[in-house]
Amino acid sequence: MEVMALTRLIHHVQRVALGARTTFADGELVVSTDEAEGIMAHPALASVRLTWVSPGESARIVKVLDAVEPRTKGPGGAGIFPGFVGPARTQGEGETHVLRGAAVVAAGFLPRAQEALVDLSGPAAALSPLGATHNLVVEFTPAPDAGWEHVDAALRAGSLRLAARLAEAALDAEPDEIEELPSPSPIRGDRPRIGAVTNLQTQGLFKDVFVYGRSFGSSLPTLLDPGELDDGAVVSGQFGHPALKNPTYMHQNHPVVNELRRRHGHDLDFAGLVICPEPVNQAAKELVSAFAAKVCAAAGFDAALVTKEGGGNADADMALKMDALADLGIEAVGLYAEMAGIDGTGPSIVVAPEKATAMVSTGNYDHRLQLPTMDRALGGDEFALVHAPATSAFEVPTAVVYCALSPLGWGRVTARAG
Amino acid sequence: MANIVHYINQFFAGVGGEDSAGSGPTLVMGPVGPGRRLAELLGPEHEIVATVWCGDDVASGIVPAIIDLIRSVDVDGGVGSDVDGGVGGGVDLVAAGPAFTSGRYGLACARVAAAAHDAGWLAVASMHEDNPGLDEAGATPVVASGEVARRMAPSLDRLAGAVTKLLRHEPLTAADGRIGKLARLTVMADARAAERAVDLALVRLAGDHTATEIPLPRFDQVTPAAPVEDLTTAMVALVTEGGLVPDDNPGALESARATRWLRYPIGNLDALMAGEWRSIHGGFSTAYANDDPHRILPLDVGRQLVADGAVGSLFAEYFVTTGNGTSVANARRFGIEWAADLRHSGARAAILTAT
Amino acid sequence: MLLCNLISIAERVGAPRIVPTRGIPYPTGDPSLTPEAEKAWRRRLLDRALEALATTVHQPTVFEVPEEARA
Structure with missing residues (x-):
């Protein structure tokens, strides 16, 4: 049985500009500054500044917060980003317009957000998905008396509305590509049934992930239709570990889900997607892990690709979950970034599974990169990690490069014994 | 030659x-x-x-x-x-x-x-x-x-x-x-991690039960210290990796990937006041710690233990670092330095809080 | 001795004496309690820690705090 749930209408963004009107034609996205500022306006924000930066430029974005791919399902969003832009109603069907090659990127100081950077050229550009996108950077000045949690919420809601509005400009354009996306098959066939288990780092303010507009922190694992990811049901408010975070952009383009879709009906059957919170205590981690394994068993998984978000304590969620899956006879493969030290000789995983030992490496968190000077920087004047001007040359651990060790499997960086 | x-x-x-x-x-x-x-x-x-x-x-x-x-x-x-x-x-x-x-x-x-x-x-x-x-x-x-x-x-x-x-x-x-250790060298793979993960799952399902890109880590064997014979006369130290520092973080302790540890005097304090202390740890939500620093460093109860005669005294300083993406090499060094320092100072035991 | 919540990690890295706590962000606290009850819980954690320090162990050993009926 082949269920076609969602169609992505892909518009490739090749050129960008700011202008008087928001338009999309012949691959050029023009954004009205006035309109965009109006969309971002919020009592918690005194002002916002909008700037495009494009691949290949001598430019750096620091203090990178969330990133969103422009998408819409119709005028006014028509249900996109449910719980934020649209009402909290289930999505994942019909057609969704995608401005591929563009992103709305909030950048600036938030307390407890770990310093993160994106380079648009040089060696770090290839390590981040945003190194290859035209980025509409939203810088901001908080209102004088605004609480930081309101600033955070205003940026999130505004960025999502702005992303929906940009995609709306392409509603009448002929798509460059049309992607018919299969839904996971509930029927067992001849092929192995492989699914995704995606942990979301849900640890409270500034370290939270939202599903249908609500914090997922106190929830139990659940099946989610992959099309719901495409329509923005999962939104990130999580600003820890830049290289190990999963911004909204990555949930919209979930690499493991896309790979399972690509191979569905060929060498495997896509069995489903289970999302799980990463709670902050051992007992809850054990409950969530056991529960996730039961959901996977009920959905008929033969194997699960388990992904994490965050640093060391998220490894505990991984280990517990992979072993819980193994206990139910489900083969688990974990995607792990390694924390092997600068010279690569440290124990690379904080806590490894005991039974389910299949792991894919997304690279060494501590590996050092030499970054060159840039002509301009957005998001701030200083790169806080090294207290240097944001445009200067410095050495950084891969850990600070946005999504460079993507737990969702975006990158090609890996580590090997040598 | x-x-x-x-x-x-x-x-x-x-x-x-x-x-x-x-x-x-x-x-x-x-x-x-x-x-x-x-x-x-x-x-x-x-x-x-x-x-x-x-x-x-x-x-x-x-x-x-x-x-x-x-x-x-x-x-x-x-x-x-x-x-x-x-x-x-x-x-x-x-x-x-x-x-x-x-x-x-x-x-x-x-x-x-x-x-x-x-x-x-x-x-x-x-x-x-x-x-x-x-x-x-x-x-x-x-x-x-x-x-x-x-x-x-x-x-x-x-x-x-x-x-x-x-x-x-x-x-x-x-x-x-x-x-000994072979370093984990950073390289670019031919395929993205997501694709390799699917390949690995298929290899495992086909019956290869050992295939992996990451061998299981080998940690040190820790030889437990002998028990403290008489705590009622012993000096006990409070130490933490929870990133708790004076509110202005005078030693610039890192919120992640710590390369240093710091020591602050607590000998004249009976309690840690909210607003005077702060956790700068980047690995968890620190609101709880900032509301009551004793959730990270239990000085108030430490003083009770001394008053009740359960321990002899508390070490006059606490040691702190941030355990958040901190390399094992650095963490090991901190541990060695803490142990040497405490032994030299006459402390007989350390209570380490970890987040 | 070590007071922490993630005892699976503590055991794996070989910490000899471990007392489990109630949450990652508050090893010696429990924000769900009143201040008085929280301090009493902290005392029980530390009493257990002292018992651990006075006990011979040969491998990672978890010293649970005995559960009490909560008021």
């Missing part, structure tokens, strides 16, 4: 056994003890220009002094030529051991080789795989020796082979007897 400096301990230098284990580092020109056989094995193309020996009790703690001695060969010795045949070069390679299973000697060999590597020389150590010093070599190569000194001859054969190969600028592999 290549110039080699050989590091050995006091015993193999022929100076003495345990009675001489406290001797400081000494430089001798030319090969000494096992170095003579090593020089023969290396042949005329290579020369052991000097030997540095040091007592086992002190060597691992004074590695910089040992390196300085080797450097003095480099500068003053001015012996011969460098690998490329030019005149006036200095030391090309530092070889340490074989240390067999001797723990102190192995630790010294590993640290000397690692420091020599950091100083820019080629370096290799030789010891048995079970030597507890092995991990200290870091990414510097170590080749296997026999278990005991009776296995000197084959151990030197292997060390000589490793030296020769390193001087040809070829990497050592398991075939050369290389043991």
Whole structure:
């Protein structure tokens, strides 16, 4: 049985500009500054500044917060980003317009957000998905008396509305590509049934992930239709570990889900997607892990690709979950970034599974990169990690490069014994 | 011709056994003890220009002094030529051991080789795989020796082979007897991680139960300390990796990937007031800790324990770092420094809170 | 001795004496309690920690705080 749930209408963004009107034609996205500022306006924000930066430029974005791919399902969003832009109603069907090659990127100081950077050229550009996108950077000045949690919420809601509005400009354009996306098959066939288990780092303010507009922190694992990811049901408010975070952009383009879709009906059957919170205590981690394994068993998984978000304590969620899956006879493969030290000789995983030992490496968190000077920087004047001007040359651990060790499997960086 | 400096301990230098284990580092020109056989094995193309020996009790703690001695060969010795045949070069390679299973000697060999590597020389150590010093070599190569000194001859054969190969600028592999950690090197894979993960799942489902990109990590064996005999007279220290610091973070403790630890006085305090202390840890939501710092550092109850006579006293400072993406090498160093400092200060136990 | 919540990690890295706590962000606290009850819980944690320190162990050993009926 082949269920076609969602169609992505892909518009490739090749050129960008700011202008008087928001338009999309012949691959050029023009954004009205006035309109965009109006969309971002919020009592918690005194002002916002909008700037495009494009691949290949001598430019750096620091203090990178969330990133969103422009998408819409119709005028006014028509249900996109449910719980934020649209009402909290289930999505994942019909057609969704995608401005591929563009992103709305909030950048600036938030307390407890770990310093993160994106380079648009040089060696770090290839390590981040945003190194290859035209980025509409939203810088901001908080209102004088605004609480930081309101600033955070205003940026999130505004960025999502702005992303929906940009995609709306392409509603009448002929798509460059049309992607018919299969839904996971509930029927067992001849092929192995492989699914995704995606942990979301849900640890409270500034370290939270939202599903249908609500914090997922106190929830139990659940099946989610992959099309719901495409329509923005999962939104990130999580600003820890830049290289190990999963911004909204990555949930919209979930690499493991896309790979399972690509191979569905060929060498495997896509069995489903289970999302799980990463709670902050051992007992809850054990409950969530056991529960996730039961959901996977009920959905008929033969194997699960388990992904994490965050640093060391998220490894505990991984280990517990992979072993819980193994206990139910489900083969688990974990995607792990390694924390092997600068010279690569440290124990690379904080806590490894005991039974389910299949792991894919997304690279060494501590590996050092030499970054060159840039002509301009957005998001701030200083790169806080090294207290240097944001445009200067410095050495950084891969850990600070946005999504460079993507737990969702975006990158090609890996580590090997040598 | 290549110039080699050989590091050995006091015993193999022929100076003495345990009675001489406290001797400081000494430089001798030319090969000494096992170095003579090593020089023969290396042949005329290579020369052991000097030997540095040091007592086992002190060597691992004074590695910089040992390196300085080797450097003095480099500068003053001015012996011969460098690998490329030019005149006036200095030391090309530092070889340490074989240390067999001797723990102190192995630790010294590993640290000397690692420091020599950091100083820019080629370096290799030789010891048995079970030597507890092995991990200290870091990414510097170590080749296997026999278990005991009776296995000197084959151990030197292997060390000589490793030296020769390193001087040809070829990497050592398991075939050369290389043991210990192999560094995890960052490379670009042909396919994205998501695609490789699906491939790995299919390989596993097809019956391969061991395939993986990451071997299971090997952690240190920790030997538990003996219990404290009488806590009612003991000084107890409070320490934490929870990133709790004075509100303005005067020591600039990092919120992640800490490279340092700090100490702050609490001897005159009975409690930690909200607003005066703050956790800068980047790995968890710190609102709870900032509302009541005792959730990270239990000073209030610590004072109760002293008042009730359950412990003798509290150490007058607490130690703090941030355990968030902190490398094991740094964390191990913090632990060693904390333990040494506390022991020196007379503390008998430490209560470590971890987030 | 070690007070922490993630005892699976603590055991794996070989910490000899471990007392489990109630949450990652508050090893010696429990924000769900009143201040008085929280301090009492902290005292019980530390009492257990002292018992651990006075006990011979040969491998990673978890010293649970005995559960009490909550008021």
